[in-house]
Structure formats: C-alpha cells, structure tokens
C-alpha cells in the first residue's frame with residue numbers, strides 16, 4: 001500500500017487543490033488530505049467546516065481520506081501513518097523555493113519523500129486567500145471553487161475561529 005499525504009489548511013479547498021489531489025490519487029494507493037490548524041492563525045472556516053467541504057468535494061474520488069492533522073511535525077505524522085510521500089502542488093518558483101527546505105528536512109527527519117506536481121495552468125494563480133478576498137468583494141469565483149464551497153463563501157458570515 002503506497003500512501004501519500006496532501007497537507008494544507010484548505011481554508012477553503014479550491015479547484016486547484018482538487019486537481020492536484022486527484023492527480024495524487026492516480027499515483028498512490030491512498031491519499032490522505034490532512035487538514036491542519038495552527039492555533040496562532042485566524043481561519044475563515046472552522047476545522048469542522050474545512051473537513052466537511054473537503055469530504056463533500058472529494059466524495060466521488062476513490063482512495064482519498066480526509067482527516068485533521070495536529071500541530072506536530074508533518075514528518076512524525078507521516079511516520080505514524082505509514083506515509084511514504086508528501087504531495088505538493090507548485091504554482092511558481094517561489095512555491096518551490098518555499099517548499100524545498102521543508103522537503104529536505106522531512107526526508108532527513110523520517111525518510112518521507114516530497115513529490116511536487118506542477119499546478120494546472122488554469123489554476124496557477126489561485127490561492128485560498130485570493131478567493132476569499134475576491135468573493136468578499138462580490139467577485140465571481142464560481143469557476144474556481146466547488147459548489148459546496150461557493151455556498152459557504154456566499155453565506156458571508158465568518159465562522160468561529162478554531
């Protein structure tokens with residue numbers, strides 16, 4: 001069983017994430033979408049909402065599980081869950097510059113490899129932050145997020161932070 005993890009805060013998950021996750025599911029037997037919460041950060045959506053949105057949008061894909069991941073080391077989480085690779089989407093060279101040191105550290109800490117997948121060109125500009133900003137100003141983000149996410153973005157009210 002070759003297991004991979006796609007880590008992130010997914011606040012919210014968007015079509016760029018989904019595209020990378022779907023490709024990862026084609027490369028590994030199982031993909032864990034590991035949703036993180038850093039208690040020093042403020043999130044638009046609660047952890048439960050982020051888990052729910054990811055589970056709803058990924059329900060039709062085989063071999064994908066969505067679960068929360070604690071604040072500890074990702075390398076330790078990978079060791080405990082028998083994960084052999086971390087899968088990350090890359091949108092730019094700055095993504096690569098940011099990810100490379102962590103990939104090297106994770107391999108040195110627990111032998112876990114990091115697989116970089118170039119993001120689909122159509123989504124290369126996307127980030128959860130930009131989507132929230134545009135939606136908050138009344139912009140149409142319907143082609144960038146699944147319906148279940150759009151519904152929650154349009155509901156407007158920020159939810160409890162956790």
Ligand SMILES: O=C(O)c1ccc2[nH]nc(Br)c2c1
Pocket residue numbers: 016017020088089090091095119123126127128129
């Ligand atoms: O939404 C983000 O913040 C974010 C970050 C990093 C990312 N890499 N590849 C993708 Br698609 C991507 C999206």
